[in-house]
Amino acid sequence: MIKTQTLTKNYSGLLAVDGISFSVEPGEVLGFLGPNGAGKSTTMRMIAGFITPTSGSASICGHDIAAEPLAAKSALGYLPEGAPSYGEMTVGGFLDFIADLRSLAGAVRKTRLEYVTARLELEPVLEQSIETLSKGFKRRVGLAQAIVHDPKVLILDEPTDGLDPVQKHQVRALISEIARDKTIVISTHILEEVDAVCTRAIIIARGKIVADDTPAGLKSLAPSGRLDDVFRTVAA
Amino acid sequence: MSPVRTILRRELRSYFATPIAYVFLIIFLLFLNLFAFQIGRIYESGQSELSAFFTFHPWLYLIFIPAVSMRFWAEERNSGSIELLLTQPVTLWQAVIAKFLAGWIFVAIALALTFPIWITINYLGSPDNGTIFASYLGSFFMAGAYLAIGSFMSALTRSQVIAFILSFLVCFLLVMAGFPLVMDWVRDWAWPWLVDGLGALSIYSHFENIIKGVLDLRDVLYFALLGAFFLLASAAVLDARKSS
Numbered sequence: 332m333i334k335t336q337t338l339t340k341n342y343s344g345l346l347a348v349d350g351i352s353f354s355v356e357p358g359e360v361l362g363f364l365g366p367n368g369a370g371k372s373t374t375m376r377m378i379a380g381f382i383t384p385t386s387g388s389a390s391i392c393g394h395d396i397a398a399e400p401l402a403a404k405s406a407l408g409y410l411p412e413g414a415p416s417y418g419e420m421t422v423g424g425f426l427d428f429i430a431d432l433r434s435l436a437g438a439v440r441k442t443r444l445e446y447v448t449a450r451l452e453l454e455p456v457l458e459q460s461i462e463t464l465s466k467g468f469k470r471r472v473g474l475a476q477a478i479v480h481d482p483k484v485l486i487l488d489e490p491t492d493g494l495d496p497v498q499k500h501q502v503r504a505l506i507s508e509i510a511r512d513k514t515i516v517i518s519t520h521i522l523e524e525v526d527a528v529c530t531r532a533i534i535i536a537r538g539k540i541v542a543d544d545t546p547a548g549l550k551s552l553a554p555s556g557r558l559d560d561v562f563r564t565v566a567a
Numbered sequence: 568m569s570p571v572r573t574i575l576r577r578e579l580r581s582y583f584a585t586p587i588a589y590v591f592l593i594i595f596l597l598f599l600n601l602f603a604f605q606i607g608r609i610y611e612s613g614q615s616e617l618s619a620f621f622t623f624h625p626w627l628y629l630i631f632i633p634a635v636s637m638r639f640w641a642e643e644r645n646s647g648s649i650e651l652l653l654t655q656p657v658t659l660w661q662a663v664i665a666k667f668l669a670g671w672i673f674v675a676i677a678l679a680l681t682f683p684i685w686i687t688i689n690y691l692g693s694p695d696n697g698t699i700f701a702s703y704l705g706s707f708f709m710a711g712a713y714l715a716i717g718s719f720m721s722a723l724t725r726s727q728v729i730a731f732i733l734s735f736l737v738c739f740l741l742v743m744a745g746f747p748l749v750m751d752w753v754r755d756w757a758w759p760w761l762v763d764g765l766g767a768l769s770i771y772s773h774f775e776n777i778i779k780g781v782l783d784l785r786d787v788l789y790f791a792l793l794g795a796f797f798l799l800a801s802a803a804v805l806d807a808r809k810s811s
Contacts, residue, residue, distance in 0.1 A: 343811075379654045383810040404656040411654070415647030417577070419584040431573040432655045460584075476651070 332356050332514050333378060333484055338387040340373050340538075347373045349538035350387065355531075357483070360510050362529035362546075363518040366566050370538040371518040372412045375488050378516075379409045391484050405433075408482035410490055414473025418462030422453055422472055425461060426479060433480035447475040450505060466493035474502065478509065485509075487517045491524065503528045522558045525549075536566040570657040571665045578669035588673070595631055595677050599623065603684060615692025620684055621702045621778040625742050625771055628713050633734035635673060636717025637727040639666045640805065644725040653809075663802045667711075667718050674710045678703065698780035705777030708790040709770060713738050715797035722804040738770070741793075745769025 333355040340348040348370040355361045363371050376382045378389040380396045380403060389396050394403035416425055426447065430440050448454055451471040456464060461472060470493050477485060490506070491499045506515060506528050517528070525532050525546050532549055534542040542549060542565045546558065553560040582588040599620070603609050607619030643649035652662060688694050713734070720733040743749050744765050754762050766772055770793075773786040 376650070381650050381654050381809065385810075401656045401658070404654060407654070409654045411647065411650040413647055415649075415651050417581065417648055418646065419581055420577070424580075428573065428577050429655070432570055432657060434656075 332393075333389070333391055333486075333516060335374070335378060335389045336387050338374060338377055338389055339385050340370070340377060340382070341385040346538050348377070348384075351535065351538070351540055352387075353533060353540065353543065355514050355516060357512055357514050358510065359531055360506065360515045360517065360529045362525040362532040363516055363535070364520065364522070364525065364532055364562065364566075365518075365535040367520070369535045369566070371535060372488055374535070375409075375486050375516070375518060376411075379407060379411075379486055380404055381411070406483050408477035408480065408485045410473045410477040410485075410487040412488040413492075414470045416461050416469070416472060416476070419460055421458055421460050422464070422468075423457040425472065426453075426475060429476045429479055435480060443479050443481060447479050451475045452501075467495060467498050470494055471498070471502075474505075483513060485513055485515045487515070489519060490517055491519070491521065499524075522562060525558060534562065534565055541565045570655075570661045571668070574652075574657065574662055574665035575669045575672075578666055579672060582669070582673055591631075591634070592677055592680060595627070596680055598627055599681060600684065602627070609688070610691075615688055615694040617684065617688055617694065617699050617702065618778050620681075621706060621774075624706045625709065625774055628710060629735055629738050629742065631677075632674065632710060632713035633717050633720075633731045633738070635670050636714050636734060637721055637730040639670065639718050639721040639730075640801070641721045641725050641727045641730045645727075659802050659805050663718065663722075663798055663805070667714055667798055667801075670714045670718075671707075671711055674714065675707060678707060678710070695780065698778075701780065701782040702778045705774055705782070705786070705790075708787055708794075709774050712770065712790045712793040712797075715794040715801070716741075718801045719797040719804065722801045722808075741768065741770045743769075743771070745772030745775075 335354070336352050337350040338348055338352070339346075339350050351370075351374055363375070365371050373382070377384045378391070378396065380400050383397070391403040392406040394406065396403045420428065426444055430444060435443055448457065451474055453468070453471060453475060456468055461469060464472070470490070474487070474490060477487065491502050494502060503524065506517065517524070519525070529546060531543070531545055533540055534549075542552070542561070549561050550556045550558055553564060602623040603620040607623065609617065609619045612619065640649070643652060653659065685699060689696070716737050717730070717734040720737070721727075721730040723733065724730050750762065750766060753765060773789045776783055776786050
């Protein structure tokens with residue numbers, strides 16, 4: 332599970348994230364919504380331990396990210412915004428590198444690498460260097476990297492950005508498939524994604540949580556019953 | 568496998584993933600031999616020793632080492648891969664050490680490839696091979712200190728060019744600090760303790776001791792401390808940038 336407590340990030344005067352508290356339980360897929368610059372990525376980066384909060388705390392599976400960073404990071408699979416990786420590496424070499432860092436060995440390692448390669452359809456590009464890949468492939472390499480160690484908690488920053496409709500559908504199916512016993516947070520600005528995969532959604536604007544409900548509950552906030560109307564109203 | 572070894576292996580492979588590393592090695596060897604034979608005149612001097620060859624190391628490293636270390640962190644930050652790396656279960660310190668060691672191994676390869684000059688001098692005469700070995704060791708330690716300075720500068724910026732220039736400048740000042748020309752000038756106006764302090768900080772004077780054949784523990788310790796200080800500073804800078 333994920334728990335954050337009054338998570339705050341102040342970039343020398345600019346309050347990017349302003350006291351965000353929430354918790355996500357196993358089995359939940361939380362959609363993180365909000366206009367650009369609302370603080371979605373900053374929040375995710377603080378939970379993943381890439382940036383240090385100005386105040387407040389975050390924990391993954393009970394491990395505080397500041398006090399026990401290695402235990403917390405071991406339980407987490409994280410796809411950073413833009414799915415960065417090492418361009419000069421081949422896809423296969425990159426996944427091997429991550430498997431090494433995740434201490435995967437023996438039969439488990441083989442099974443997991445085969446699973447992510449097959450599930451994200453990476454076989455045809457395994458020997459290709461990452462910088463030569465299309466945006467869609469790069470994103471799927473990033474996803475493969477995030478789930479290769481079968482983490483209990485997944486944080487995916489815009490997992491379907493840059494994918495075509497078929498690939499989007501596949502990634503959503505993958506998320507739903509692995510969601511049963513996992514705690515998942517995905518950020519997105521595609522509202523249809525919330526309907527497709529999320530069991531709950533949080534809308535943040537100007538660094539604060541402005542709505543936190545099931546997709547159905549959120550829709551009922553607008554007379555029209557449409558998610559984008561709700562989004563426009565609360566995020567404005 | 569430990570994270571340090573995993574990252575070290577990845578780094579070292581990335582050097583050789585493009586032809587740049589090979590071009591670099593060739594240029595390094597070309598320049599070093601050119602200096603040694605054309606300017607150092609080790610052939611014409613009639614002396615069977617290599618100090619004229621080693622004298623150029625502090626100067627050549629000014630260009631060569633910052634070019635190796637500039638990518639350590641600046642490139643990671645620029646491409647965003649730093650976020651991927653530092654959200655894996657590794658500590659900052661492990662990543663700093665791994666990158667440094669990969670660079671050091673690369674320099675060791677470059678240094679090892681200068682072996683023909685050692686063979687040549689043994690063919691031409693009978694040099695003191697103990698001194699030559701000590702000089703190689705000293706040069707290797709000096710390279711480590713340069714790399715650590717470069718690691719720190721690379722952690723400061725996302726621009727490899729700026730990292731290169733800053734590393735060059737700091738190393739240049741540390742080399743020049745012990746040069747007689749500079750020391751004499753400083754002696755004219757500065758307090759004696761400042762002159763001594765400056766001399767003690769100099770890369771050049773410590774390296775000069777070693778290539779004269781005096782492998783003093785203090786000179787080795789100097790390079791080790793200089794390296795350790797800047798590696799710790801690299802980790803501190805990276806950690807501070809997480810909170811900025």
